[in-house]
Amino acid sequence: MIEQIFFDTDCISSFLWVDRTDILLKLYGKQIILPEQVLDELSNPSVRHLTTKVNQLLSQNQIGTEKILVGTEESKLYYMLTRNPQIGQKRIGRGEASAIALAKTRKGILAGNNLKDIQYYIELYRLRNLTTPMILRNALLRRLIDETEGNTIWAKMINRRRKLPNATFTDYPESLK
Known part of the structure; x- marks a missing residue:
C-alpha cells in the first residue's frame, strides 16, 4: 500500500509560491x-x-484531497488540536491540525514546516514528518535538482516569506551534521 503524505498549508504553499510542484x-x-x-x-x-x-x-x-468526517477519531483529534489542546500546548491552525489528524489516524506521513507548533504532536503521535528542506534535499539526492537550482528555489521561497532554517540550500545539509 502506498503511504499517503498529508500536507499542511505552509508546506504545500512553499512549492506553489515558487511554481515547483513538479518536484513534489x-x-x-x-x-x-x-x-x-x-x-x-x-x-x-x-x-x-x-x-x-x-x-x-x-x-x-495528480494529487488527492481528504475530508475529516464528524464523529470519527480524526475529527475528535482535529477538535482537540484546534479548540481544546492538551494542558501546556497552544491551539494550532486548521491546516496543521487536519494534516496531523489524518496522518495519525491513517498511518501516513505529515508534511509540515512549522515545527515550533507541531513538534510536540509529531513526537507524541510518533509521526513521520517531511519539511520543505527535507523535500528539497530528497530532490537533490534523487538528482531532480542540483545544488545551484536548490539554492535558487530556496532563495525564491525566502523571498515569498517562507521560513527556512538556513540562509541557503547549500547550508542546510551542513546543518544536519
Whole structure:
C-alpha cells in the first residue's frame, strides 16, 4: 500500500509560491493529499493564484484531497488540536491540525514546516514528518535538482516569506551534521 503524505498549508504553499510542484509530483506523485481544511485556507482571495494551481492538480488527479468526517477519531483529534489542546500546548491552525489528524489516524506521513507548533504532536503521535528542506534535499539526492537550482528555489521561497532554517540550500545539509 502506498503511504499517503498529508500536507499542511505552509508546506504545500512553499512549492506553489515558487511554481515547483513538479518536484513534489516527481518525488511523491499520488501520495500527496491535501486535507479539506488546507484547501479552505488556500481559497483565500488574496492567494487566488495558488487556488488555481491546486485546482489544476486536483482536476488532473495528480494529487488527492481528504475530508475529516464528524464523529470519527480524526475529527475528535482535529477538535482537540484546534479548540481544546492538551494542558501546556497552544491551539494550532486548521491546516496543521487536519494534516496531523489524518496522518495519525491513517498511518501516513505529515508534511509540515512549522515545527515550533507541531513538534510536540509529531513526537507524541510518533509521526513521520517531511519539511520543505527535507523535500528539497530528497530532490537533490534523487538528482531532480542540483545544488545551484536548490539554492535558487530556496532563495525564491525566502523571498515569498517562507521560513527556512538556513540562509541557503547549500547550508542546510551542513546543518544536519
